[in-house]
Amino acid sequence: MVKASRIRRGSAFVLLASALSLSLSAGAPAQAAAVKCGTVNLADNAWVGYEANLAVISYVLKTNLGCKVVVKNLTEQVSWQGFPTGEIDAVLENWGHDDLAAKYITKDKTAVDLGPTGNKGIIGWYVVPWMAKKYPDILNYKNLNKYASLFKTSESGAKGAFLDGDPSYVTNDEALMKNLKLNYKVIYSGSEAALITSFRNAEAQKKPMIGYFYEPHWFLAQVALKHVALPAWTTGCDANAKTVACDYPPYVLNKIASTKFMKSGSPAAAVIKNFSWTNADQNSVAKSLSVDKLTDDAAAKIWVTANQATVNKWLGK
Amino acid sequence: MSTSVLEKSAKSPKPVIAKPPRTNRHLAILTLGFLFFGILFRGIATLPLDRSSLTSFQNWLNSVSIWIGDNRTSNPIFTTFINVIRSSIDSFVKGIQNLISQSMGESTSPLIGWFGIVVLLTFIALMMANWRIALLVALGLGTLGLLGFWQESMDTLALTIAAVVLALLIGIPLGICAGLYPKFERTITPLLDFAQVMPTFVYLTPVTLFFLIGPASATIVTLIYAIPPALRITAVALKEVPWASVEAAISMGSTPFQALRKVQLPQAKRTIVVGINQTIMAALSMVTIAALIDAPGLGKVVIRALESLDIGKSFQAGLGIVILAVILDRTTTAAAAKVEKEATDHSNHMRHRVILSIGAVVTVTSVYISHSVNWAGNFPGTGFLGTNIAKYSDLMTQWVQLHAVSVTNSITDIVSYGLINPIESLLTQSPWFITGIAFVLLATIFGGKKLAGIAAFCVLGIVGTGLWSDTMTTLASTLVAAIVTVAVGVIFGVWIGRSKRADRWMRPILDAGQVLPAFVYLVPFLGLFGATRFTAILAAIVYAAPASIKLMADGIAGIPASITEAGIAAGSNTWQMIMKVQLPSARRNLTLATNQGLIYVLAMIVVGGLVGAGGLGYLVVAGFSQSSLTGKGLAAGLAIVLLGILLDRITQAAAVKSTLERKK
Numbered sequence: 001m002v003k004a005s006r007i008r009r010g011s012a013f014v015l016l017a018s019a020l021s022l023s024l025s026a027g028a029p030a031q032a033a034a035v036k037c038g039t040v041n042l043a044d045n046a047w048v049g050y051e052a053n054l055a056v057i058s059y060v061l062k063t064n065l066g067c068k069v070v071v072k073n074l075t076e077q078v079s080w081q082g083f084p085t086g087e088i089d090a091v092l093e094n095w096g097h098d099d100l101a102a103k104y105i106t107k108d109k110t111a112v113d114l115g116p117t118g119n120k121g122i123i124g125w126y127v128v129p130w131m132a133k134k135y136p137d138i139l140n141y142k143n144l145n146k147y148a149s150l151f152k153t154s155e156s157g158a159k160g161a162f163l164d165g166d167p168s169y170v171t172n173d174e175a176l177m178k179n180l181k182l183n184y185k186v187i188y189s190g191s192e193a194a195l196i197t198s199f200r201n202a203e204a205q206k207k208p209m210i211g212y213f214y215e216p217h218w219f220l221a222q223v224a225l226k227h228v229a230l231p232a233w234t235t236g237c238d239a240n241a242k243t244v245a246c247d248y249p250p251y252v253l254n255k256i257a258s259t260k261f262m263k264s265g266s267p268a269a270a271v272i273k274n275f276s277w278t279n280a281d282q283n284s285v286a287k288s289l290s291v292d293k294l295t296d297d298a299a300a301k302i303w304v305t306a307n308q309a310t311v312n313k314w315l316g317k
Numbered sequence: 318m319s320t321s322v323l324e325k326s327a328k329s330p331k332p333v334i335a336k337p338p339r340t341n342r343h344l345a346i347l348t349l350g351f352l353f354f355g356i357l358f359r360g361i362a363t364l365p366l367d368r369s370s371l372t373s374f375q376n377w378l379n380s381v382s383i384w385i386g387d388n389r390t391s392n393p394i395f396t397t398f399i400n401v402i403r404s405s406i407d408s409f410v411k412g413i414q415n416l417i418s419q420s421m422g423e424s425t426s427p428l429i430g431w432f433g434i435v436v437l438l439t440f441i442a443l444m445m446a447n448w449r450i451a452l453l454v455a456l457g458l459g460t461l462g463l464l465g466f467w468q469e470s471m472d473t474l475a476l477t478i479a480a481v482v483l484a485l486l487i488g489i490p491l492g493i494c495a496g497l498y499p500k501f502e503r504t505i506t507p508l509l510d511f512a513q514v515m516p517t518f519v520y521l522t523p524v525t526l527f528f529l530i531g532p533a534s535a536t537i538v539t540l541i542y543a544i545p546p547a548l549r550i551t552a553v554a555l556k557e558v559p560w561a562s563v564e565a566a567i568s569m570g571s572t573p574f575q576a577l578r579k580v581q582l583p584q585a586k587r588t589i590v591v592g593i594n595q596t597i598m599a600a601l602s603m604v605t606i607a608a609l610i611d612a613p614g615l616g617k618v619v620i621r622a623l624e625s626l627d628i629g630k631s632f633q634a635g636l637g638i639v640i641l642a643v644i645l646d647r648t649t650t651a652a653a654a655k656v657e658k659e660a661t662d663h664s665n666h667m668r669h670r671v672i673l674s675i676g677a678v679v680t681v682t683s684v685y686i687s688h689s690v691n692w693a694g695n696f697p698g699t700g701f702l703g704t705n706i707a708k709y710s711d712l713m714t715q716w717v718q719l720h721a722v723s724v725t726n727s728i729t730d731i732v733s734y735g736l737i738n739p740i741e742s743l744l745t746q747s748p749w750f751i752t753g754i755a756f757v758l759l760a761t762i763f764g765g766k767k768l769a770g771i772a773a774f775c776v777l778g779i780v781g782t783g784l785w786s787d788t789m790t791t792l793a794s795t796l797v798a799a800i801v802t803v804a805v806g807v808i809f810g811v812w813i814g815r816s817k818r819a820d821r822w823m824r825p826i827l828d829a830g831q832v833l834p835a836f837v838y839l840v841p842f843l844g845l846f847g848a849t850r851f852t853a854i855l856a857a858i859v860y861a862a863p864a865s866i867k868l869m870a871d872g873i874a875g876i877p878a879s880i881t882e883a884g885i886a887a888g889s890n891t892w893q894m895i896m897k898v899q900l901p902s903a904r905r906n907l908t909l910a911t912n913q914g915l916i917y918v919l920a921m922i923v924v925g926g927l928v929g930a931g932g933l934g935y936l937v938v939a940g941f942s943q944s945s946l947t948g949k950g951l952a953a954g955l956a957i958v959l960l961g962i963l964l965d966r967i968t969q970a971a972a973v974k975s976t977l978e979r980k981k
Contacts, residue, residue: 190931
């Protein structure tokens with residue numbers, strides 16, 4: 001059985017290339033570090049928010065500590081498998097994964113929790129902004145049935161269509177529809193790309209649309225989707241995937257590193273441990289990456305230049 | 318590339334006992350019977366399964382995958398065998414990458430820089446083919462650099478080379494065995510069929526289960542896809558060598574091995590080179606897809622662009638893949654032609670040698686320069702050509718999306734309500750045994766008892782995976798896509814088959830359609846048609862139609878002149894000519910085009926799952942990214958394979974039967 005607290009959000013397009021951040025390492029060490037940094041193996045999970053963390057951390061490690069950063073495009077599951085083998089030194093944005101934490105941190109002691117990234121994660125149901133304006137009461141789940149007919153499409157039969165995204169998001173949506181007695185059919189769009197395109201087109205054409213989404217996400221800066229409130233989350237209310245009838249839990253996103261790496265004395269370990277920033281910080285870098293289409297290093301450079309004080313804190317200066 | 322269609326699952330037609338040509342009546346009765354009983358027992362025994370529920374079989378698959386994960390570092394099968402294969406393939410790929418694409422240690426460029434690679438590959442093309450092809454190679458490689466993806470292109474090339482070398486090392490010896498020993502060939506043929514009919518995405522999951530993701534898995538996945546053409550064509554090549562010449566050699570005192578080396582292999586050389594061409598093209602198309610399991614290269618750029626919906630960039634990288642494909646295809650095709658020519662022509666050797674020696678000196682010098690001089694190491698500039706292409710394709714897509722969306726939305730609705738929904742509801746709402754019996758009867762009509770047995774096995778197998786209902790959803794979309802594909806195939810095939818000029822114009826477009834990774838056009842399609850089954854069907858058609866068109870065109874063009882002349886003499890006009898003479902004469906190709914259309918559409922099922930088609934494709938992707946659904950994803954893969962075998966065998970048999978009936 002799947003619990004909401006185990007939500008995984010790699011992309012269906014499992015892995016992203018971050019060959020760029022590898023190949024661009026030509027912008028070699030600016031200052032030689034006191035302790036030699038060596039190679040740092042970072043996992044690259046496939047959503048843009050993660051990409052933003054990765055871009056900035058790699059940039060700081062390369063330019064300030066002279067590390068050689070190797071980026072590995074892996075699913076979340078496989079990233080954790082890399083801790084004991086030494087293939088992965090750190091995961092930079094972890095969403096829950098209680099099962100993996102129990103195995104690798106508590107039981108095997110091959111990984112350690114490096115604390116929050118400072119980003120708060122929200123998962124839930126969202127509608128396009130024009131609808132929230134026109135039908136203000138739609139933001140409460142109790143009124144959703146009233147509007148179900150608006151959401152009917154060729155894919156949903158007699159019910160309203162509710163769009164789910166990437167298959168790696170473990171959702172409760174099908175069970176929620178049943179348990180909250182909502183007249184909607186969950187359509188599996190199959191990818192984040194499909195989900196975002198659908199939301200964007202719906203807003204542009206003023207078409208009704210409701211679906212699954214999450215924050216922090218760069219897309220919300222373009223189209224400010226509105227969150228629909230479900231019955232509030234309480235500890236354990238989502239324990240049974242069949243009977244769940246409450247909202248998704250709030251997430252405190254954190255960093256995970258391999259025990260080996262933390263003991264190696266690499267100066268990079270301390271920087272990753274100290275790394276912390278806000279949702280606004282991440283969104284600005286994510287926007288540079290996905291909307292302005294900058295390379296990882298270029299996007300990171302802009303943010304680092306503007307936020308040198310924060311970076312100095314990570315560096316322990 | 319141009320002949321790949323025919324090879325995809327070309328097998329020797331099995332002799333079938335010819336039945337009286339009452340096929341059409343039987344088919345009509347079967348259809349009516351299925352509709353009647355399907356609707357009568359509507360909603361009974363449809364075997365639905367909730368998205369998050371798993372059957373015991375699927376749970377068992379899950380536990381297998383967990384066991385593998387737990388034992389990967391401890392079990393001797395892994396530590397002494399699988400992990401060793403993984404690390405040796407990994408280092409093989411890394412070696413080639415260090416040579417042409419990735420820098421090593423302190424250096425900032427690979428061992429051979431871009432300049433060296435351009436000169437080297439151009440020289441190879443000159444040696445293997447001719448100066449025209451060499452020019453094409455030089456221009457093509459230059460364009461790759463200007464697109465701004467030099468390193469990614471070389472990564473793709475490196476992986477392709479690694480896979481092709483291994484595929485040939487395995488495929489050619491096995492092919493020789495198959496060519497010499499019919500018994501061995503009979504044993505191995507079903508396996509080859511299986512590997513080629515199986516949609517490529519399906520074996521991504523099982524392979525990563527054992528080999529994790531990364532270059533090694535990517536290479537292995539590519540091997541599975543690329544070995545069959547190498548093996549098959551080598552076997553065919555050897556069998557084509559006249560037995561008399563082998564006997565002659567043996568009677569002159571050669572051992573069988575000498576006869577093989579001195580007589581059979583040289584004579585089979587040309588066909589084997591064709592096989593190498595097929596292997597390369599198969600490997601290239603797979604290497605792009607393997608980006609899903611972390612294969613480096615252009616495929617990754619495309620997938621990453623999809624992540625941030627960067628249409629321009631995905632198009633740019635897609636173009637790079639097409640250019641690579643054209644270079645590799647044209648070089649090997651020309652090489653095959655040259656092998657044939659050289660067998661008969663021995664003139665001009667002196668001049669050749671001089672040109673080649675000069676070329677060799679230039680090449681060695683260039684490679685050295687590219688290794689030691691900075692400008693020749695990393696491709697200069699940021700790819701202004703690529704940036705512009707990206708910009709304009711972006712603008713164009715946006716414009717089209719903005720202006721065409723009301724039209725495209727109504728197209729989606731018309732097709733969905735009018736065609737997809739009725740077919741899907743018929744298939745998913747009919748009892749499984751009614752649909753199953755219909756399949757078995759269909760198989761009986763075309764292929765007799767033996768095929769009926771296979772059909773029954775497939776139907777029961779699908780029920781066993783626990784995914785009958787999802788399979789029917791997928792089948793509905795597959796049928797719609799296949800119908801359109803065949804229709805497009807007939808229309809364009811007739812046009813191209815009748816006109817040399819149309820052929821010359823359309824071939825490159827068709828080739829591009831076949832090698833362009835589907836991800837490239839998914840995003841624009843999503844914008845136009847939404848996350849719907851229709852978008853998935855459209856993507857499948859773009860991928861599958863070229864194969865059908867080529868087959869139909871070959872069929873029309875291959876009609877003996879005597880038949881068409883007779884038609885003209887009888888005073889037929891163009892329309893009568895097509896309907897009465899050409900289409901009936903190309904009937905076997907029509908059924909083959911249907912077969913290939915279905916196989917290619919099936920290959921896109923998983924891609925469809927990424928854009929809202931649901932069904933088995935979605936489950937494969939979900940199983941791939943979620944450990945709790947791994948078992949279900951594997952079961953979905955199995956269901957796709959069974960569905961593929963079922964549809965492939967039935968349409969193959971229909972093709973054979975239509976040939977036999979024509980001969981009567």
